[in-house]
Amino acid sequence: MAAEPLMLQEHRRLSRRFFGQLAAGGALGMLLPWQARAAELPPECAAACESFLKQLEYLTPQEEFGNVSRGTPRPYDLPEEKKQEVGLTPESWRLEVVSDPDDPADIEQPLTVEAGTAIDWDELMKMAKQHAVSFPKIMTCNNGGRPLGMGIWEGVPLREIVWRTRPQQNLRRVFYNGFHNDDPKQLFRSSLPIGRVLEDPFDLPPVILCYKLNGQLLNGERGGPVRMVVPEAYGFKSVKWLQRIVLSNLFHANDTYASGNNDVDSGMKTFAHSLLKPEKIKAGQPIPITGYAQVGISGLKKVQTLLLPKSTEWPQDDPYYTQADWTDAHLLDPPKTWGGGLPDDRLPDKVHGFDPATGRPQNWPMRMTMAHWATVLPGLPAGEYTLHSRSIDANGYAQPMPRPFRKSGRNVIEETPVQIVE
Numbered sequence: 001m002a003a004e005p006l007m008l009q010e011h012r013r014l015s016r017r018f019f020g021q022l023a024a025g026g027a028l029g030m031l032l033p034w035q036a037r038a039a040e041l042p043p044e045c046a047a048a049c050e051s052f053l054k055q056l057e058y059l060t061p062q063e064e065f066g067n068v069s070r071g072t073p074r075p076y077d078l079p080e081e082k083k084q085e086v087g088l089t090p091e092s093w094r095l096e097v098v099s100d101p102d103d104p105a106d107i108e109q110p111l112t113v114e115a116g117t118a119i120d121w122d123e124l125m126k127m128a129k130q131h132a133v134s135f136p137k138i139m140t141c142n143n144g145g146r147p148l149g150m151g152i153w154e155g156v157p158l159r160e161i162v163w164r165t166r167p168q169q170n171l172r173r174v175f176y177n178g179f180h181n182d183d184p185k186q187l188f189r190s191s192l193p194i195g196r197v198l199e200d201p202f203d204l205p206p207v208i209l210c211y212k213l214n215g216q217l218l219n220g221e222r223g224g225p226v227r228m229v230v231p232e233a234y235g236f237k238s239v240k241w242l243q244r245i246v247l248s249n250l251f252h253a254n255d256t257y258a259s260g261n262n263d264v265d266s267g268m269k270t271f272a273h274s275l276l277k278p279e280k281i282k283a284g285q286p287i288p289i290t291g292y293a294q295v296g297i298s299g300l301k302k303v304q305t306l307l308l309p310k311s312t313e314w315p316q317d318d319p320y321y322t323q324a325d326w327t328d329a330h331l332l333d334p335p336k337t338w339g340g341g342l343p344d345d346r347l348p349d350k351v352h353g354f355d356p357a358t359g360r361p362q363n364w365p366m367r368m369t370m371a372h373w374a375t376v377l378p379g380l381p382a383g384e385y386t387l388h389s390r391s392i393d394a395n396g397y398a399q400p401m402p403r404p405f406r407k408s409g410r411n412v413i414e415e416t417p418v419q420i421v422e
């Protein structure tokens with residue numbers, strides 16, 4: 001039998017501790033038999049949750065991230081010599097930083113391969129010694145229902161490289177793209193306002209040129225040797241196989257992702273989803289449920305669940321169930337171990353949002369990361385039910401508000417079946 005993914009073990013451990021406390025307090029004597037079987041529970045859920053299981057080890061090993069990569073062929077599938085030739089290995093990697101010919105920014109020192117001024121790996125590592133930063137971030141595709149993975153990303157702030165070009169004026173936007181088989185049709189480009197690059201608002205970490213994920217060099221699939229990582233944004237801003245930065249006086253976005261109707265200025269949303277729930281449970285038995293939340297730019301105050309008979313009609317005048325009787329779930333403590341392939345499970349020395357003395361998070365849950373939750377709902381008569389879960393962000397907005405629009409990132413209220421049997 002395959003070993004249980006570490007993320008699920010950690011999630012079970014955290015949630016068992018939670019359920020154990022409840023049982024010890026006498027509140028849930030009936031839960032004990034279930035708890036005793038916790039290690040094998042619930043197989044039907046394990047199958048349903050398969051794609052999540054890897055994320056349950058708090059950090060996701062980089063090989064196990066969900067992968068969103070364009071390119072024919074994918075850059076990381078090129079033969080080794082070809083990678084060497086096109087700059088997809090650390091030794092051959094070069095980063096150019098130039099002015100936009102269409103909307104020129106006034107820079108004194110473009111960084112180009114031709115002039116021998118492009119940034120290479122040794123130079124980046126030199127900069128890293130002085131400027132490297134690490135931060136936790138959940139990677140999520142704007143269009144995906146589930147996060148791709150949770151990582152600690154390490155890199156050099158993009159602004160350090162922008163300053164090297166000695167910009168003078170007429171600089172309003174930074175575009176960047178990765179290797180794309182030299183085919184304009186395969187170009188994948190994102191962009192940011194210069195202000196976001198030079199300054200970090202609201203305690204955010206900087207935008208980085210990232211070369212490590214969970215303490216290990218970034219692999220080809222994750223965008224190595226170097227990718228952009230934008231802390232507060234959906235995945236499409238974090239361009240992989242980064243090779244070119246264009247400094248522009250254009251005043252608006254021109255991201256590849258704008259085609260496809262995506263909202264390219266959207267910050268990550270907060271949402272909740274269940275992970276382990278009995279698909280079938282006996283009438284009258286307490287119903288244990290665990291899950292995770294993505295903590296977006298607006299933070300996370302709490303997670304709530306609502307278990308309704310399947311026959312319940314969706315209220316026409318209250319499509320987000322704002323008037324329903326939601327039950328608060330319990331947010332679980334930060335994990336004791338981090339997983340994700342971190343060598344010796346040791347976090348890098350200085351991680352944004354972590355206390356350097358204790359190595360523990362300063363606040364919990366942290367924005368732009370994942371939090372786990374658990375709850376036990378009272379037993380119900382036999383029948384078919386629908387479980388809903390939702391988050392309330394730190395500003396008090398219940399999911400899917402304040403921005404319910406699908407193309408600015410998914411955060412629909414979860415709907416999943418639960419069967420209660422005699």
Ligand SMILES: Nc1nc2c(c(=O)[nH]1)N[C@H]1C(S)=C(S)[C@@H](COP(=O)(O)O)O[C@H]1N2
Pocket residue numbers: 065066067068069070071139140141142148177178179188221222223234235236237238239240241
């Ligand atoms: N060069 C390049 N960068 C890219 C992409 C791509 O296709 N090409 N996909 C983007 C999208 S849409 C997402 S969601 C993230 C996914 O990151 P991951 O594959 O490391 O999980 O990478 C982004 N960076």
Ligand SMILES: [Mo]
Pocket residue numbers: 068140141142143235236
């Ligand atoms: Mo994406």
